[in-house]
Amino acid sequence: MIVFKTFLKILNKNKFIIIMYTAILIFFGGMNMSTNDKSTNFVTSKPDVLIINNDEDIGITKNLIDYIKSNSNIIDIKNDEDAINDALFYRDVNYIIYIPTNFRSYFLENKNPQIEIKTTGDYQASLAEMMLERYLKVANIYNSILDNEDDIIESINNTLSKEVKAEITSKLDTDSLSKVTLFYNFSNYSILAGCVYVICLILSSFKDEKIRKRTIISSTNYKKINRNLLISNSLFALILWFFYVILSLVLLGDIMFSIHGLICIINSFIFTICALTLAFLLANLINSKDAINGIVNVVALGSSFLCGAFVPMEWLPDSVIKIAHFLPSYWYIKTNELLKTMEIFNFDTMKPIIINMAVIILFSIGFIIITNYFSRKKQKFA
Amino acid sequence: MFIHNFKYILKALFKNKMLIFWTFAFPIILGTFFNMAFSDIEKNEMLDIIDIAVVNNNEFKDSVIFTEIFKNLSDKNNDKRIFNTKYVNEEEAKNLLEDDKISGYLIIENSPKVVVTTSGINETILKYTTEEVSQYEEIIKNLTNKIASEEISTNSEYLNNLDELNNKIYSRITKLINENNVNIKNISSNNLSYTMIEFYTLIAMTCLYGGILSMSALNCNLANQSKKGCRVQMSPTSKKIIVFSSVLASYLTQLVGLILLFIYTIFVLKVDYGNNLPMITLLSLVGSLAGLSLGIFISSVFKTSENTKTGIILAFTMFGCFLSGMMGITMKYIVDKNIPILNKINPANMITDGFYSLYYYDTLDRFYFNIISLLIFSALLISISINSLRRQKYDSI
Numbered sequence: 001m002i003v004f005k006t007f008l009k010i011l012n013k014n015k016f017i018i019i020m021y022t023a024i025l026i027f028f029g030g031m032n033m034s035t036n037d038k039s040t041n042f043v044t045s046k047p048d049v050l051i052i053n054n055d056e057d058i059g060i061t062k063n064l065i066d067y068i069k070s071n072s073n074i075i076d077i078k079n080d081e082d083a084i085n086d087a088l089f090y091r092d093v094n095y096i097i098y099i100p101t102n103f104r105s106y107f108l109e110n111k112n113p114q115i116e117i118k119t120t121g122d123y124q125a126s127l128a129e130m131m132l133e134r135y136l137k138v139a140n141i142y143n144s145i146l147d148n149e150d151d152i153i154e155s156i157n158n159t160l161s162k163e164v165k166a167e168i169t170s171k172l173d174t175d176s177l178s179k180v181t182l183f184y185n186f187s188n189y190s191i192l193a194g195c196v197y198v199i200c201l202i203l204s205s206f207k208d209e210k211i212r213k214r215t216i217i218s219s220t221n222y223k224k225i226n227r228n229l230l231i232s233n234s235l236f237a238l239i240l241w242f243f244y245v246i247l248s249l250v251l252l253g254d255i256m257f258s259i260h261g262l263i264c265i266i267n268s269f270i271f272t273i274c275a276l277t278l279a280f281l282l283a284n285l286i287n288s289k290d291a292i293n294g295i296v297n298v299v300a301l302g303s304s305f306l307c308g309a310f311v312p313m314e315w316l317p318d319s320v321i322k323i324a325h326f327l328p329s330y331w332y333i334k335t336n337e338l339l340k341t342m343e344i345f346n347f348d349t350m351k352p353i354i355i356n357m358a359v360i361i362l363f364s365i366g367f368i369i370i371t372n373y374f375s376r377k378k379q380k381f382a
Numbered sequence: 383m384f385i386h387n388f389k390y391i392l393k394a395l396f397k398n399k400m401l402i403f404w405t406f407a408f409p410i411i412l413g414t415f416f417n418m419a420f421s422d423i424e425k426n427e428m429l430d431i432i433d434i435a436v437v438n439n440n441e442f443k444d445s446v447i448f449t450e451i452f453k454n455l456s457d458k459n460n461d462k463r464i465f466n467t468k469y470v471n472e473e474e475a476k477n478l479l480e481d482d483k484i485s486g487y488l489i490i491e492n493s494p495k496v497v498v499t500t501s502g503i504n505e506t507i508l509k510y511t512t513e514e515v516s517q518y519e520e521i522i523k524n525l526t527n528k529i530a531s532e533e534i535s536t537n538s539e540y541l542n543n544l545d546e547l548n549n550k551i552y553s554r555i556t557k558l559i560n561e562n563n564v565n566i567k568n569i570s571s572n573n574l575s576y577t578m579i580e581f582y583t584l585i586a587m588t589c590l591y592g593g594i595l596s597m598s599a600l601n602c603n604l605a606n607q608s609k610k611g612c613r614v615q616m617s618p619t620s621k622k623i624i625v626f627s628s629v630l631a632s633y634l635t636q637l638v639g640l641i642l643l644f645i646y647t648i649f650v651l652k653v654d655y656g657n658n659l660p661m662i663t664l665l666s667l668v669g670s671l672a673g674l675s676l677g678i679f680i681s682s683v684f685k686t687s688e689n690t691k692t693g694i695i696l697a698f699t700m701f702g703c704f705l706s707g708m709m710g711i712t713m714k715y716i717v718d719k720n721i722p723i724l725n726k727i728n729p730a731n732m733i734t735d736g737f738y739s740l741y742y743y744d745t746l747d748r749f750y751f752n753i754i755s756l757l758i759f760s761a762l763l764i765s766i767s768i769n770s771l772r773r774q775k776y777d778s779i
Contacts, residue, residue: 045506082748083719089576089742090715096570112563118570123425123503134514136564138521144558145525159520163510165495166505169479174500192496233516290400293761298411305415320418341482 002220003228010202011236047124047131048073050084050093054098055103063153067160068097072128094120095128108149112140121314135160174340176255181336183252184264187244188309188329191268191298192275194240199233199279200292207287234276241272260339267357271332274360277367278328284374304327313337328363331356342360383619384627391599392629401594404696406639409588410646411583417651427611433502435478435487438469438759442490447522447556451515453490477536484636488512508514529554573741576711579734580651582741583708584698588643589669589735590699592636594679597691599632600625600681605776607688615774623708625771629678656740661749665740668756669733676729679763682770702730 049072055061068074075093077083087093096118100106106113117132119125135156142155206212206229215225245265249256256264282295303309307329308316316324324330335356342349389605395401442448454460456467468478473564475487486498486508493513498505601607603624605615614624644666649655655662676698680691705728707714714734717725725731736752745747 024651046499046501084713085742086570086718088570089574089738090712091576092715092719112565114565114567116567116569119568120570120574122424123429123507126429127503127506130507130510132566133564134517134567137559138517140563141525141555141558143519145528155524159517159524162513162520163516164509164516165493166501166509167495167497168501169497169499183500217697294400294403297408301412301415305419311419311423316419318420321680 001144004232006206007202007229007232007236007277010205011198014198014201034303044316045124045127046072047094047128048075048092049128050075050077050087050096051099052079052084052096053099054101054224055099057103059149060107060153061099061104062157064099064135064139067156068128068131080163088118088120091120091122094122094124095132099133107139107143110143114270118178139371176252176338177260180252180255180260180264181247181340183248184268184336185333187248187268188271188307188332189304190244191240191272192278192303195237195272196276196279196282196299197292197296199276200283200286200296202233203229203280203283204286204289204292233280237276237279237315241269244268259345260342263339263353267332267353270360274328274332274364274367277364277371281367281371281374284371284378290345294302303327304331307333308337309333323379328360331359331363387612387619387624388627390689391602392630392635394602395595395599395632395635398598401598405588405591405595405636406642407646408585409534409591409639410642412587413584413643413647413651416577416580418436423577424575428509429464432464432507433466433468433484434508435468435470435475435484437472437487437489439472439490441492441537442488445490447518447520448490448494448515452513452516453509456484460591464511518559521559522552525555528553571742573656575654578654578741579707579711579714581647581651581719582729582734583703583706584647584684585640585643585666585737586669586706586730587699587703587704587708588640589636589666589733590673590676590702590730591695592632592639592670592673593675593680593695593699594692595635596632596674596677597681597695598630598677598688599628600678601691603628604681605774606685621771628731632677633670636673637667640666640670654741655737658740661740661746662737665733665749665753668753669729669736671755671760672714672729672733673762675763675767678767682767699730702728706734726755727759729756729759747778 002198005379049068051065051068051074053061056123057065072095075087077087078091084093084096088096098116098118100113100115103113103115115132115136117129119129138159139156142152142159146152146230206215216222245268248261248264252261255261278299280298286295303324305311306316306320307313307324307327309329313321313333321330335353338353338356436442436452452465452467455463456465457463458759468484470478470487472489474482474744475497478484479487479497481501485502485504486496488494488508494516496509496512498506516524530547533547533550603614604611613768648655677695680694684691684694701710705713705717705725714725714731717731725735732752732755736749736756739746739748739752
């Protein structure tokens, strides 16, 4: 009991850092959950567009603006070139259209006026460009044959309003499932950092030379002390895990009570055990308290960046993914990603998930073996 | 005395493993992570060639305009190619879609229809293109009458030869459609790579972390911080010389770390800082000065242990970097747009924004604004520190 009490005391001393890591998770988690509309109907992606109109807002000019408006999200930015450039750089807007003065009159005179644009070059911008090109193309065709502006506008609108049916086959609520994946991927960082930091801190306090000498000569058996330490540390890891699960239930709601949610929770539990064993290993290797902070940052940030906890896995370069195979986080995150698009649950579809979990458990066993090896070596030379 | 103190402070700083880790190694490690994670993001945001299928039934084969345009858009030699198209029957198309081999498929039954699994960007483009083609059909329908009456009025012989008339109309309209007569000019800057901001915040972080060095150097001279400090304060040397030599030693250490980081980011990670080398150097020197003054300020004004002081510098720097976009690039934009004052007084943002303006803007106005802000920030902190360092007396320590 005395060991456990000391454990709690040290924990209490470091409550600030634990709360901080949790706050980061809630903050990022909360930011990602802000959009909440579910959809099983086809929704066209809309690019963010800014239109700077230097012409009068009538006739063909007005019609062009209306068409762009109805097919994109118009972003409102004050008309200041610096603010516009900033917005483009930070992708607040994907595509900027500058309509020149006299656009309408030049157009009607068949002079094909030039439109200047600024683009971020990503797929949203490509979509906006397709839209603008289509309008201009159709307008030019009608303009070369028809004479009256009203006729031209009417023909353009008739043509462009012709839509094609789109049928969606999947009934999976992919929006909510991606949020689950996002949340649990990010918890990779929080669980690792939390476990490694706290456990290293506590074990290094016990390893302080004076304290160690005192515990060694005490009447308590050293095995009992070690066992108690192991239990209390596992308890801490469990509480940490439990807290994140509760948090996910609160933030994500109904979707967590599905089979997807259940597998995510089991997966994170297995990963927490792995983080615990890794923390034990690191605590055994680290001798100075000062080094803990550095090691935590390198280990937790490193495996989070490399394995796709922050940046989606499909966006990482192949070489990074190859390195990531050597880290337990990769197998944890891979399961989360698989769940995102899984529709049918049977042995065949579950097989890769079971393999991933087995790999994480193998990692844990490996960490335990290495820890034992090092601590035995240390005991001998102590 | 100046050289003596300078030399030993320099030695002490370089031998302190913890300090060197945070100011030299940590930024390089973090930069490596950034590079690994972000190097492919922007490439992935570009439009790729989309895998689709077309149900090759009779209705599709009969529609000349659909077959032609889809063939054209899937042509490997066309630089405007957007699709990789498979021509299959409906059953195969369904299977391909289920196995995630294609984004969606097109089927024409009375009217064209696209079938997809989700509503993403690729799916939207498929729908869009299909719409475009059916709109051309519409154009042909609309204009046929108009052109027909025009042609007949100029040449009444067409009345006897309707086939030729139809061909003429069709070729005239398809010529209009195929003519690329859209006049759009791209005037955006080439330097639009927003992940660069991450590396700029990294430089800002390193500059401000330098504060730990100056704080630690100054602590050696403060009587209430260490035994060494007591002895130094007792010695018959001018305080000015002692403080100045310590600060200079830490500034030098800081610059060595910064140069290493620059070398690493430029030559290994290929970060683009723009081409204006003198301005980059100026910004780095002034940025480091801001970090230095932050360290002096915290060391002289706060009367706590060295660990707490380190904690304050780390927390301040991390919060500043967070606001200037280290943990999410849009954060900088959100703050700049909504609470500009917060980033105008944030030294991490002044450094980040300085690099950003060198990279993205053609003029230097914004850059100089940041340099002047950093100088004001440093001058303010240093003058407060001087005030509190002067005439210190201790009743007991």
